[in-house]
Amino acid sequence: MSDYETTTEIIYDAEQKLDATVWDYITGGAETETSIRRNREAIEGLAFRARILRNVASIDASTTLLGTRLRLPYILAPVGGLQGVTAGGAAAQVQGACEFGTLPVVSSVSQPSLEESAAAAAGDKWFQLYVRGDIDWIRAIVDRARAAGYGALVITADTAIYSNRERQKLNRFVPAGRRDVAGEDFQAALDWEMLDRISEFAGMPLIVKGIQSAEDAELALEHGVAAVWVSNHGGRQLDHAIGSLDVLPEVVAVVHGRVPVIVDGGFMRGTDILKAIAVGATAVAAGRMHAWALGAGGVPALVRMLELVENEVLTSMGLLGVTSLKQLNSSYLRRADASIGRGAFPLLERLVKAAAPPAG
Numbered sequence: 366m367s368d369y370e371t372t373t374e375i376i377y378d379a380e381q382k383l384d385a386t387v388w389d390y391i392t393g394g395a396e397t398e399t400s401i402r403r404n405r406e407a408i409e410g411l412a413f414r415a416r417i418l419r420n421v422a423s424i425d426a427s428t429t430l431l432g433t434r435l436r437l438p439y440i441l442a443p444v445g446g447l448q449g450v451t452a453g454g455a456a457a458q459v460q461g462a463c464e465f466g467t468l469p470v471v472s473s474v475s476q477p478s479l480e481e482s483a484a485a486a487a488g489d490k491w492f493q494l495y496v497r498g499d500i501d502w503i504r505a506i507v508d509r510a511r512a513a514g515y516g517a518l519v520i521t522a523d524t525a526i527y528s529n530r531e532r533q534k535l536n537r538f539v540p541a542g543r544r545d546v547a548g549e550d551f552q553a554a555l556d557w558e559m560l561d562r563i564s565e566f567a568g569m570p571l572i573v574k575g576i577q578s579a580e581d582a583e584l585a586l587e588h589g590v591a592a593v594w595v596s597n598h599g600g601r602q603l604d605h606a607i608g609s610l611d612v613l614p615e616v617v618a619v620v621h622g623r624v625p626v627i628v629d630g631g632f633m634r635g636t637d638i639l640k641a642i643a644v645g646a647t648a649v650a651a652g653r654m655h656a657w658a659l660g661a662g663g664v665p666a667l668v669r670m671l672e673l674v675e676n677e678v679l680t681s682m683g684l685l686g687v688t689s690l691k692q693l694n695s696s697y698l699r700r701a702d703a704s705i706g707r708g709a710f711p712l713l714e715r716l717v718k719a720a721a722p723p724a725g
Contacts, residue, residue, distance in 0.1 A: 372677075373710045440469070443471060451663050461659070479510055479515075523602050524575075576594060596629045599629065
């Protein structure tokens, strides 16, 4: 895996190796996929104001999130059905994250079991839950997660109704987490009162994932969450949503440092991460990126992907004139024309063309 010199090569290998239906499941979004594009446009619509003639001989990109030391402010978001991406499933996600030195968030709809995934590697890890049962069902699974050693509980709150994902429908593909699903009426009924009931017995920090407005960020704080997670589900739920990085400033303003702020939604390069940190995020979460890496080559490819992103972060920090994440703030950013952006991997097409058989 050390042969990978760019993340673009990893994405290319993932597309070549994965079944087309699995690739579309990871890569696609809801309906017109406008939310996916807006996530990227929000990132590409910010430009850097670099500072020069600063001593950047020693740069530290580490941070701390709810007591966990992170080598990089880039955690691995929960991804359902990882067993269809790589043989190890969520256990491979845990192994790669812990080997590198970041935090895996294990999905409740990925295999192997939450206990097996937790035991896959030593290190801190969080558990994500889709509410698909009554309060007794929730209590039982939370008790299992706590006993398995997970350090926090992440409640995904933006899936009251499963979205219209046309790529999956065109492929007639049903993800593993959607097969024989029961209890979706409970998922649709999840509200702040239910969150309070879960908090009473969780026995670990509670995080709400799916915040898309300042109003809900304030409500989350009023209900005692340990962290606020800004997310539009990677553009996979509500189509035509605001890009996550465009939502982030209003959430950061409301939170005002009271709890950590996590954000996901199209953050794929080192510069993407630094923009989010400069706006006020504590950490950025990767979903598609780590799923692609696992599809390209399992745990070794995941670790290599994180190493490459880390190099991008360190390089960009030095060129910005900062040596720690704490030095970043909005003074390093300016609005820019997002229309000139070419996406996170503009050279992917070059690799595809190079591998194509000659015409005729």
